[in-house]
Amino acid sequence: MTVTNGKGPRGASPIKASSLFFTPLPPTHVVPPGKESHGRYMLTIPWNRVSGWGQPKIGPRQDLSFDPLAGVLQYAVTCFEGMKCYKTDEGDIRLFRPNKNFDRLKRSASRLGLPCEWDNDELLELFAKLMALEKPLVPNTDGSNLYIRPTLLETSEGFGIKEDAYASEALLYVATSLNLGLGLYPSAEGLDTGIKLDACKEFIRAWPGGTGSYKLGANYGTVNVAKKPGYAMSLWLHGKEDFISEAGAMNVFIIKEAPDGFLEFTTMSLDNGIVLPGVTRESIIELLQDHASGKKDFPLEGIPKNIRIVERDISMPEIIQGLEDCTLKGMFGCGTGVVVVQVGEITYEGKTYTIPSNPIIKTIRDTITGIHRGKIDEGKSWSFKVPEWNPEGKDGESQEHVTAA
Template sequence: MNGHNLAPINASSLFFTPLPPSHIVPPGKESHGRYMLTIPWNRVSGWGQPKIGPRQDLSFDPLAGVLQYAVTCFEGMKCYKTEQGDLRLFRPKKNFDRLKRSASRLGLPSEWDNDELLELFAKLMALEAPLVPNTDGSNLYIRPTLLETSEGFGIKEDAFAAEALLYVVTTLNLGLGLYGSAEGEGKGIKLDACKEFIRAWPGGTGSYKLGANYGTVNISKKPGYAMSLWLHGQEDFISEAGAMNVFIIKQAEDGFLEFITMSLNNGIVLPGVTRESIIELLTEHAEGEKDFPIDGMPKKIRVVQRDISMPEIIKGVEDGTLKGMFGCGTGVVVVQVGEIRYQGTTYKIPSNPLIKIIRDTMTGIQRGKIDEGRDWSFKVPEWNPEGKEGQPEEEVTAA
């Protein structure tokens, strides 16, 4: 970025600070992880020393870019514990690549070795191992966040941050309350098809995981509904529901059962890791390359990526060709949609047992019960540090 060799993220230079013997969990923070990973960056020297230490508050200049202009992006990941007590991460490098893409869109640092970052993640997860639940549907949620810490006030000479911070914290069981929504009739979630607020548009930032994309989610959600179903265009095409990708299951005229989800081509929807994984599994099954990991998936299926409008969904409900609808994402894994409120009318969406098969397949892979043959489930190595270790602690200064 500046013509010089910038320091990379280097896991071997980690500085670890253990919890003090007197550590007490603050009231209201019982569900949060005890540790956090921080890695500073500046545009002159590159990445600074990674540190893992007790979770603590962050401080910034009042004119920091993250505070003034929401220059921040993040990822959502989960750590699972197997029945044998192993810790697993699901396709973590996919999340790292998406974080790079989001960071680049904001002028934040977007270059690092994924293997180095994964080693640091694994050590953080190993420290939190006692907190990770092992019950079905439970998890330790991981929130990597990258933000501008340098002054971002006014029009700058270029769009790139002078200083940034990558940090990672954890908390328990995001999405657990929706886990049972794929179980069958009457379990699906309720969505409100939102026309008052627009989440994303062509050429915008809808396909990036930026903090600014999610600030309107809560204010737009109607009471009694799990999430907003975001619409766009005069045709009222659907895009995402809340912060998850959406599929409909539809009977085609040629007898095939179609799994239809919005294409990524126009940049409105996030390229979800769960979405991509489901598409891969269904496509391989449809093409006869590899059977779906759990029995019960029909052979005559196809995956279609195209626009889906609310009028098409309503017509499918009325003529019986709509066979189900579900959302997917890291937080929720797979959830069935039970009804949609649109233009003052509530439409009941039929349940479909295939949705539970997809959910059980995804959670089985994530928790190490199913080996899909692709190394999607990363086993976290054990790490038991004693006291402070790693390179001597550096003082990282702004440039």
Template sequence: MMRRLLPRCAPRATAAFIAPRRSPLGLFPAARQYSISPEAASETKLQDIDPSKLVLTRTSKPKPLKKAEDLVFGATFTDHMLTIEWDKTTGWHNPHIVPHQNLSLDPASCVFHYAFECFEGMKAYKDKAGQIRLFRPDRNMERFNKSAARIALPNFDSKALIDLVAKFAKLESRFIPEERGYSLYLRPTMIGTQKTLGVNPPGSALLYIIASPVGPYYPTGFKAVSLEATDYAVRAWPGGVGDKKLGANYAPCIVPQREAMSRGFQQNLWLFGEEEYVTEVGTMNFFVAIQNKQTGQKELITAPLDGTILEGVTRDSVLSLARERLAPEGWNIVERKLTMAELDEAATEGRLVEAFGAGTAAIVSPVRAISWKGKMVSCGLKDHEESGEITTKMKNWMEARQYGDEEHEWSYVC
């Protein structure tokens, strides 16, 4: 068993009543823009994460390596884990790398009762020279801090944690297969650990990182999926936490996904509001390539960051690559709201070129069709095609930078 990770329970804070602010018209409470400027859990300057104080305890029982083709996404784990405790009096404690093991938490820990939990998904890649590379870790750390702050968990120095992630990835590098398409999936996680049933900001927390060697996300290979447009359940809403990577966002999506799969579809396409705005596909951001009805110009469209859409690192990378390489070819790169009716009209008129999801796990996932209101909306692929031209280009462009084939500032050499 792992050593006890809980500091002594901090005294319970007394909640104070705060009258809601009113709008200039005095009719409704003014909205608090948490998504724009969240407050960190600790306002006092405490000890930050210090990579120089890392304590390494190597496992005495190294695991045998699995064959690359036998890896199932997120099912196999490496020898070690990184742990860093925090408490509101001291700040961040010394980081430890220890053998992968169970956590020991009090059953009253606030993570179990009030979902004080956030996480990140990132990967480490092995290039042709055997070097280990991270892909845009600064963006992951930025989002990790935003997620933590939104649920009153502590913030940290991003560069310090990137340093530790790099050390951890190098230590576990033997688990990364040499074959293209394989990587080490890293899961930084932060949980509130204070043992209390009072609803207050946690007085203690644990940040830990585990790692899993992975291959292609879809075992069947790079093939197009079919979606079910989902309007009976909502993934996120304005003023909520859909733009944060919280565990609480994911569990409620499983039942709608299971229902879609029971009807023969691989994932949900989440719609929002009476207008049926297209938001995300499963746990990925969603892109469509269409020909503008008025101008005839080709457009790559994705939903805007309005607080309901996750700020995907892959999403941002796709947009950056599109502006760099597609815009000079005449493409218009657009972040705007798009309705399912618009998408259907474009498909009916032959203007829908292709569609794909974008996320860390799969990079890009081509979409063949969308079930909506009893009809199948074709997303531009011919029967013999599994991916459109833009989707394939994005996959290749992204992998070139992830694996170091193309030297770029997005690739962080550990």
């Protein structure tokens, strides 16, 4: 059967949580040196272009192996997501809007010719079981988390020119690690000093019609060299006007006072495909729009009513003008890693500009982290409570070893 859409033939096996095969840690398990911050388990689900999704397996975290000419190694055919698991004061653990991440992973996978169809509920059940196993590792302090990295990659040979661009074999796996971002950004420690950005003109992260709006591995490794010592991250620019796009790997908001007195929260539009459609970005916009419209007050006090959300390009010269005429009232970045973090300084064309601090940023940050840890109910069911799972023996029937493909 010929496949032309990268989704697999009709009738191919879907992801089924009920077929999970679980291998517990051996009694002799010892954490390898240097791996103390990593989760103990991992989830793997192989995929084949003819048969579809294979049996999901949860077992001890281990290395993966691939053919030297695998697509992931030759052409960076891989995409991923960033998610976090939080522990509440009551001791249960939560995921934040996981279906948003699953949908974005599908979108990225489709762009690469990787499998992009599965039932989110089935995948969430598997995620929940993995998280339940790692519950003892999840910290319960503000700023702490168990970071989750779902990764999808081509394991089949991807060398040379093929008949079509779609993978023959792929692997979806999920590994975890403790406290991504803790100690690196003020948002992780409750400080308000702000981070320092370098407005980068030497390197370009993304461009219209490219892959900037997809969470592909190639978007990140190739731009890390742009980060200069002494700066938290690069502020990416594009176009002759020096429009800003993202800062490092996070979305950006500019707080400006409009001529009519309204406070505008301006962020880059998604229309040109340059910036990633962030889950935290979308959540902040929804909360602010509900507040501005009177539909529902912002969960924490401190946000004025005369606000509006603006999605458009904004340039560095406009930011500088806002500093000069005092209409620029603050700037912050947001994303899974940093949550919400204030921008304190920007270096642009050899000059450093100080961005004013704004208490609204802390209110937004505290709201999002409060939702993460079950302290705030936003009324939208964004916080998913992970059910308990204490497996007895093994689910499913298969060989005991977790394999890479």
